[in-house]
Structure formats: structure tokens, C-alpha cells
Amino acid sequence: MKKILTGLLLLIVTSSSFAWGRKGHTMVAQIAYSYLDEATKNNINTYLDGMTLEEAANWMDDIKSDKKTAFMKPFHYANFPKGTKAADHDGGNIVSILNTAILDLSxxxxxxRDEIKTNLLFLFHLVGDLHQPLHVGYGNDKGGNTVQLNYKTRGTNLHSFWDTVIIHDQNISLSDCINAVKYSPEELQGIKKLNVVGWAQESRELLDTVYDYGNPKVSETYVTNSSKIVGKQLQKAGIRLASVLNMFFKT
Incomplete structure (x- = not known):
């Protein structure tokens, strides 16, 4: 990971965004911050060195158009055959990169300082990506990217539909996500438990529902039900991101 970090230190740039969209990734970061005390926020902000929450949450998408970081594109996802469970395989995939970043920060x-910052940026973005089910989907359709849909007479694909269309069409707000589920203290502790492979598997268990969209016209019922899942997943991602941040930056 050290060679990767060294090569990324000068690439804090902006461009276009992908996965969950800017709004979704920003909300994950905002939810996480709502679970942090002021001292932890200040510690993190010191390492972010002037970057806003939105910039930190979306940095990995913003650099996708830079040819120097093309090797990072597989970091955003991991494909597993249908019927199999998520696992941690060596290489440039979301599960491995997240586990390595956590190990590095330990x-x-x-x-x-710059290496800490880059690992921090990996956390901000990839914890969010991991909770989008199609980022741990099937390789045969490229995580839903080749599955064509028709919604409100517009063409799109399943992956993009879950990344951005649902959030914007249903106007999912930060408040919607923060209040998506009222967890008991015991439930919250279970959700916070660090287990990247387990988090990936939770997302995979939603795939049957994700693919039950109708063919090819998407129903309003599907969109309404899917928006509830999106809100819950963004909430979980924020809670878990906060837990990891607390682990390394509370003191």
C-alpha cells in the first residue's frame, strides 16, 4: 500500500463523480460526523488539510478521470459469482483496499502525514461504496452496468440507477438517512463491529431485491421500496465510517 500512497499524494484534484453520486457520498460523511465528538472531528480535519467533507467523501471519484490514477478504478468494487459469499482476496478490490487502509492506520x-491523509480519503469513500449492493455484485454484468433499464421513458442502467437516480428522484435527504432506522444501543454496537467482509456480505444479501426491478420498465413500487433500502444503507455506512474514524482519530 505504501507505493500506492506515495503515488497519490499530489493528486488531490476535482473532476466528475460516480458511485452513490456526490450527494450520497457526502451524506455518508455527514452522518459519520454526527457520531463524532468535536475533538475527533478536529483531528480528522487537521489531516484533511483544508478539504471539505464533500471533497473528502468524493475524492476517489473525482480523480477517476486522471490517467495517473486509472489503476485505482477497481478499488471501488469487488465481484463475486452469484451464490457465493463475500471474501477478502488479495489485490486491488474494495474489500482488500479497505482492510489494508484500516491495517495501515492501526x-x-x-x-x-500525507500517507495518513490518503488512507483517510480511502475510508471516507470506500465505506460508502461498500454499502451500495452492486459494488459487491456479479462480474458477468459488471455490477449491473450492462443491465439496461427504462425509467420514466429514460434509459439508464441498473448500477447508475442505484448510484444516483434513486437518491435524486426520491429526493433522499440527510435527515431521511439519519432517521432511516431507530437502533437500540445494543443494535448500534452490533452495526459498529468492524468486519469489512461481513459488511460486504450484508450488501450482497440485498442483490435479489436490487435485481427485482421488472423488465425493462421500472415500477414506482420498486423505486419507493428501493429508496428505503438506500436510506438504510447510507445510514449504516455513516455509522460504520464514524466507528472506524473514532478508532484511529479520537485521541
Missing amino acids: GKDKLT
Whole structure:
């Protein structure tokens, strides 16, 4: 991971966005911050070095158009055959990169300030991506990217539909996500438990519902039901991101 970090330090740029869309990724970061105390926020902001929450949450998408970071595109997802469970495989995939970033930060005293920042940016974005079911989907349709849909007479694909269309069409707000589910303290502790593979598997267990969209015209019932899932997934992502951030930046 150290070579990857070294090559990324000068690539804090802006461009276009993908996965969950800017709004979705920004809301994950905002939800996470709502679970942090002021001292932890200040510690994180020091490492972000002037970046806003929106910029930090979307940095990995913003650099996709830079040829120097083309090798990072597979970091956003992991494909597993249908009927199999999520697993941690070596290589440039979302599960492996997240686990490596967490491992690196567990020894952050040995990292440079810039290396800490890059790992932090990986966390901000990839914890969000992991909770979009199609980011841990099937390779045969490229995580739903080749599945064509028709919604309100407009053409799109299943992956884009879940990344951005549902959030914008249903006007899902930060408040919707924060209040998506009222968890008991015990339930909250279970959700916070660090288990990247387990989080990925939870997302995969939603895939049957994701693919039950009708063919090819998408029903309003599907959109309404899917928006509730999106709100819950963004909420979980924010809670879990906060838990990881607290682990490394509370003191």
C-alpha cells in the first residue's frame, strides 16, 4: 500500500463523480460526523488539510478521470459469482483496499502525514461504496452496468440507477438517512463491529431485491421500496465510517 500512497499524494484534484453520486457520498460523511465528538472531528480535519467533507467523501471519484490514477478504478468494487459469499482476496478490490487502509492506520504513528491523509480519503469513500449492493455484485454484468433499464421513458442502467437516480428522484435527504432506522444501543454496537467482509456480505444479501426491478420498465413500487433500502444503507455506512474514524482519530 505504501507505493500506492506515495503515488497519490499530489493528486488531490476535482473532476466528475460516480458511485452513490456526490450527494450520497457526502451524506455518508455527514452522518459519520454526527457520531463524532468535536475533538475527533478536529483531528480528522487537521489531516484533511483544508478539504471539505464533500471533497473528502468524493475524492476517489473525482480523480477517476486522471490517467495517473486509472489503476485505482477497481478499488471501488469487488465481484463475486452469484451464490457465493463475500471474501477478502488479495489485490486491488474494495474489500482488500479497505482492510489494508484500516491495517495501515492501526500503525499510523509509522506513517507520514500525507500517507495518513490518503488512507483517510480511502475510508471516507470506500465505506460508502461498500454499502451500495452492486459494488459487491456479479462480474458477468459488471455490477449491473450492462443491465439496461427504462425509467420514466429514460434509459439508464441498473448500477447508475442505484448510484444516483434513486437518491435524486426520491429526493433522499440527510435527515431521511439519519432517521432511516431507530437502533437500540445494543443494535448500534452490533452495526459498529468492524468486519469489512461481513459488511460486504450484508450488501450482497440485498442483490435479489436490487435485481427485482421488472423488465425493462421500472415500477414506482420498486423505486419507493428501493429508496428505503438506500436510506438504510447510507445510514449504516455513516455509522460504520464514524466507528472506524473514532478508532484511529479520537485521541
